[in-house]
Amino acid sequence: MVIYDISMNIYPGMTVYKNKAEKQPQIEVLRDFKDGEGARESRILLELHTGTHMDAPLHMVEGGATTDAFQVENMVVPCRVLDLTGVEDGIAACHLEGFHIKEGEFILFKTRNSFREDFDPDFIYLKQEGAEYLARLGIRGVGTDALGIERSQPDHATHKTLLGEGILILEGLRLREVPPGEYILVAAPLKIAGVEAAPVRALLMEGKISQ
Amino acid sequence: MVIYDISMNIYPGMTVYKNKAEKQPQIEVLRDFKDGEGARESRILLELHTGTHMDAPLHMVEGGATTDAFQVENMVVPCRVLDLTGVEDGIAACHLEGFHIKEGEFILFKTRNSFREDFDPDFIYLKQEGAEYLARLGIRGVGTDALGIERSQPDHATHKTLLGEGILILEGLRLREVPPGEYILVAAPLKIAGVEAAPVRALLMEGKISQ
Numbered sequence: 001m002v003i004y005d006i007s008m009n010i011y012p013g014m015t016v017y018k019n020k021a022e023k024q025p026q027i028e029v030l031r032d033f034k035d036g037e038g039a040r041e042s043r044i045l046l047e048l049h050t051g052t053h054m055d056a057p058l059h060m061v062e063g064g065a066t067t068d069a070f071q072v073e074n075m076v077v078p079c080r081v082l083d084l085t086g087v088e089d090g091i092a093a094c095h096l097e098g099f100h101i102k103e104g105e106f107i108l109f110k111t112r113n114s115f116r117e118d119f120d121p122d123f124i125y126l127k128q129e130g131a132e133y134l135a136r137l138g139i140r141g142v143g144t145d146a147l148g149i150e151r152s153q154p155d156h157a158t159h160k161t162l163l164g165e166g167i168l169i170l171e172g173l174r175l176r177e178v179p180p181g182e183y184i185l186v187a188a189p190l191k192i193a194g195v196e197a198a199p200v201r202a203l204l205m206e207g208k209i210s211q
Numbered sequence: 212m213v214i215y216d217i218s219m220n221i222y223p224g225m226t227v228y229k230n231k232a233e234k235q236p237q238i239e240v241l242r243d244f245k246d247g248e249g250a251r252e253s254r255i256l257l258e259l260h261t262g263t264h265m266d267a268p269l270h271m272v273e274g275g276a277t278t279d280a281f282q283v284e285n286m287v288v289p290c291r292v293l294d295l296t297g298v299e300d301g302i303a304a305c306h307l308e309g310f311h312i313k314e315g316e317f318i319l320f321k322t323r324n325s326f327r328e329d330f331d332p333d334f335i336y337l338k339q340e341g342a343e344y345l346a347r348l349g350i351r352g353v354g355t356d357a358l359g360i361e362r363s364q365p366d367h368a369t370h371k372t373l374l375g376e377g378i379l380i381l382e383g384l385r386l387r388e389v390p391p392g393e394y395i396l397v398a399a400p401l402k403i404a405g406v407e408a409a410p411v412r413a414l415l416m417e418g419k420i421s422q
Binding site for chain 2: 001003004005007008010011025027030033038040045046048049051052058060072155156184186191194195197207210
């Protein structure tokens with residue numbers, strides 16, 4: 001079976017949103033075979049929007065639902081990777097119409113973002129009217145190969161449109177090696193209670209799941 | 212499709228191994244709708260053996276392989292939950308023989324640990340000779356509903372026996388609601404580079420995966 005790992009590698013110095021220092025992970029080794037216990041133990045300081053992660057409504061909606069509301073039924077689901085590598089600037093409804101997206105689909109955007117490793121301030125994002133189009137269709141979730149689904153929107157309209165409709169947002173995917181098409185998306189966010197986002201090890205699998 | 216979430220909830224005050232303070236997660240809210248940006252962002256300080264996690268050899272073998280060596284082919288696999296709820300003290304080969312375990316299997320131990328929420332210093336563990344039995348069979352991985360696969364072994368013989376044979380160790384499972392039997396195990400560790408363990412959101416699914 002073909003499995004694609006579509007997650008960012010997490011390490012100090014990795015690419016983070018707007019190159020903000022607070023988003024850099026820190027790893028501390030607490031024990032390293034030197035205390036007579038013969039074991040290594042470490043801990044990580046991780047901003048919840050660093051690397052591949054799933055947003056909960058609380059990220060952009062005051063009083064919104066937290067990671068506690070993520071449902072296991074959405075963690076292993078059919079999905080479709082759309083070829084949007086030709087899009088410049090932002091993804092609009094017109095870029096999406098040709099794909100005949102259906103209610104309940106989980107859609108991943110493969111854009112030119114997947115071919116760049118550093119932080120691109122002009123990364124491809126989802127425009128508000130594109131988000132409204134997907135919200136009207138009633139999709140299950142959307143994933144992007146940028147570290148943010150929106151870009152410099154003071155009112156966070158794209159996030160709010162999606163999160164307000166209960167549409168899952170998966171950010172920080174790596175899709176360079178993935179041919180557009182249909183897959184099983186495995187994206188089970190870490191079970192951190194009561195927060196506004198959680199990191200994910202996301203995979204794409206060819207094949208089908210049956211009873 | 213029936214899906215069981217077999218992961219521990221991560222929050223300050225959760226049950227951690229030997230109730231060690233350094234293993235308690237800390238969550239810090241960095242931004243909370245009060246700075247004019249209208250967003251909430253948090254970060255977590257997480258010891259890598261807190262909650263449900265997968266060990267790499269480096270945890271117990273100096274110079275051993277890190278999380279970088281985890282293979283995606285092992286992250287969505289058939290597995291079997293064994294009913295070991297009758298075992299007192301430690302799991303030995305004699306407890307396992309009746310299950311006719313085969314090479315390449317991923318085995319999860321359901322013990323009385325799954326029915327207790329606080330840290331039990333006398334938790335059910337895998338004895339060295341039980342680990343040697345599983346290593347001889349050549350299993351793919353073993354999961355436990357304790358926070359450790361071994362208990363107070365000064366030389367870490369159980370860990371070393373398993374990790375030395377490349378057998379995956381998944382710790383901190385919650386199996387109370389799971390009937391013993393066959394499942395698909397979804398256990399994709401967070402992609403943290405070069406460390407000795409990584410947290411996992413682990414799921415069990417009924418059904419089969421086909422091409």
